[in-house]
Amino acid sequence: MNSLVLILISIVCFLIAYVTYGAWLAKQWGVDDTRKTPAHTKGDGVDYVPAKAPVLLGHHFASIAGAGPISGPIAAAIFGWVPVLLWIIVGSIFFGGVQDYGSLFASVRHDGKSIGEVIEINMGKTGKKLFGAFAWLTLLLVIAAFTNIVANTFVSVPEAAMASVLFIILAIGFGFGVHRRGVSLGIGSVIGVILLFICIALGNMFPLVLSRNVWITILLGYIFIASVTPVWILLQPRDYLNSFLLYAMMAGAVLGLLIARPAIQLAPVTSFNVGGQWLFPMLFVTVACGAISGFHSLVGSGTTTKQLDKESDAKLIGYGSMLIEGVLATVAIITAAYVGADKLTALLADGGPVNVFSDGIGTFMTSFGIPFTVGKSFVALAVSAFALTSLDTGTRLGRFILQEFVSEGGKTSNHPFANMYVATALTVVLGGALAVTSWSRIWPVFGSANQLLAALALMAVAVWLKKTGKNHKMFVIPTVFMFAVTLLALVFLIQSNLAAGNWILVLFPVLLFILAIILAYQGYKILTSVEVEESTKA
Known part of the structure; x- marks a missing residue:
């Protein structure tokens, strides 16, 4: 099998889905550009800031992508490339894309409220509290997993570390120029991209070598600062410029595949049980963000909804971003499949x-003249940039959730956790404490929690659509499937971590399992009661 065929199949499937299924979803849900979005009705210059679609697409995609669609499919390659690719395509179109689009749209229609608050309105205060606790625990795992990944990347590729530091400075300057000095987005983009590649060149010239623990400490300090500053200073501009890194990386990968056309060496399917891991359910929680991710619903309803300029942009930003992520995940599995098992x-x-991933894309780029070391360090920078975005977005979301948890009806609370600095600090410290655990131990627990969070988000949007009389049938199969997969995976993880004596990684799955069961039962009761009411009226 030629790897070029795989990427073309993926791209064609996603394009067809965006034009057809995406448009059908918009029609079913009643997307309406005459309604003002929260970015306009609640504009405050800090969190609620309208953004043009290309800018917000860059922010949203960079926030949801992180290293997830890269790490997950490669880790799942132990089961063979065929099941991974099939789940990426089917999952992105009918599971992840629907969840991302639906949660963003639901938040917009709820005045920019998070999925937790959407649950409160449609399922009650208890539902909101339980979901908030679940989401916050999941975000601690997000912080731990991605801090680990970024620190390891900076240690192994110090050129990417220096370029990342310079890139942050560049993003601040870009944000100040565009938002405070009136520099046009077009001119700013051209200058920003040129300076971005200068940052890469300087990173290769002056690599920054520090230990893993030092990087973890620096990263935790960085995400605290980044998560409490106005979005226009760093979040929007850095994520917008990040998108160019991604587009360049993906273009380089596709061009390299087009020229080199490496053959797939990895077995199409290996075994249903590999090293004690069962294909069902572990494939689905290991691929994680490459097909569906609950973290996306938190991003969409936490930061993206506050920047959406008009409702029709939600299709591109919500559904479209997940499909682009599916392309990235396809490239990731190819980098694992073309080298063979050894x-x-x-x-x-x-x-x-x-x-x-970096080795594979760096190799593909040599086919059109890019030196391997330059290509590999460039890819490592791109991946670490996305992971950094997920880190500070996740921390900001953790702060939002804690503040919501101690507030009633959106009113200001005197509780210490209502303070943005206290809520952020607690999230950073606890997430950082988990970060010292190895990536290989954190990822399965993160994947399971993340996918279960997706099941809860799917259920929440389905309940809202059902209550408002809109079509919610597209959520039924994804919700049931994700609950079945993730609850079973959590049981397996509890057993394995218990046997290994990893007590903290036993506690997390147990808490998540209990919270999910309670929320699923509440959602089921509401959905069935609404059906009874409607049938009675009929």
Whole structure:
């Protein structure tokens, strides 16, 4: 099998889905540009700031992508490339894309409120509290997993570390120029992209070598600061410029595949049980963000909804971003599949999934004249940039959730956790404490929690649509499937971590399992009661 065929199949499927299924969803839900979005009705210059669609697409995609669609598919390659690719395509179109689009749209129609508050309105205060606790625990795992990934990447590729530091400075300057000095987005983009590649060149010239623990400390300090500053200073401009990194990386990968056309060496399917891991359910929670991710619903309803300029932009930003992420995940599985099992094992041992991905794309880029070391460091920078975005977005969302948890009806609370600095600090400290655990131990728990969060978000949007008389049938199968997969995966993880004596990674799955069961039962009761009411009226 030629790898070029795989990427073309993926792209064609996603384009067809965006034009057809995406448009059908918009029609079913009643997307309406005559309604003002929260970015306009609640504009405050800090969190509620209208953004043009290309800018917000860059922010949203960079926030949801992180290293997830790269690490997940590569880690799942132990089951063979066929099941991974099938789940990426089917999951992105009918599961992840629907969840992302639906949660963003539901938030917009609820005045920019988070999924937790959407649950409160449609399922009651208890539902909101339980979901808030679940989401916050999941975000601690997000912080732990991505801090680990970024720190390891900076240690193994110090050139990317220096470029990342320079990139942050560049993003602040870009934000100040566009939002405070009136520089046009077009001119600013051209200058920003040129300076971005200068940052990459300087990173290769002056690599920044620090230890893993030092990087973890620096990263935790960075995400605290980044998560309490206005979005226009760093979040929007950095994520917008990040999108150019991604587009360049993906263009380089596709062009390299077009020229080199490497053959797939990895077995299409290996075994249903690999090293004690069962394909069902572990494939689905391991691929994680490459097909569906509950974290996306928090981003969409937490930061993106506050920047959406008009409702029709939600299709591009919500549904479209997930499909782009599916393309990225397809490229990721190709970088694992073209090298074969032996080299894949060696690359994973040397630096994890990011090393596999960077090595693969760097190799593809040599086909059109890019030196391997330059290409590999560029890809490592791009991946770490996305992971950094997920980190500070996740921390900001953790702050929002804690503040909502102690507030009633959106009113200001005197509780210490209502203070943005206290809520942020608690999230950073606890997430950082988990970050010292190895990536390989955190990822399965993160994947399971993340996918279960997706099931809860799907259920929440379905309840809202049902109550408002809109079509919610597209949520039924994804919700049931994700609950079945993730609850079973949590049981397996509890057993394995219990046997290994990893007590903290036993506690997390147990708490998540209990919270999810309670929320699922509440959602089921509401959905069935609404059906009874409607049938009675009929």
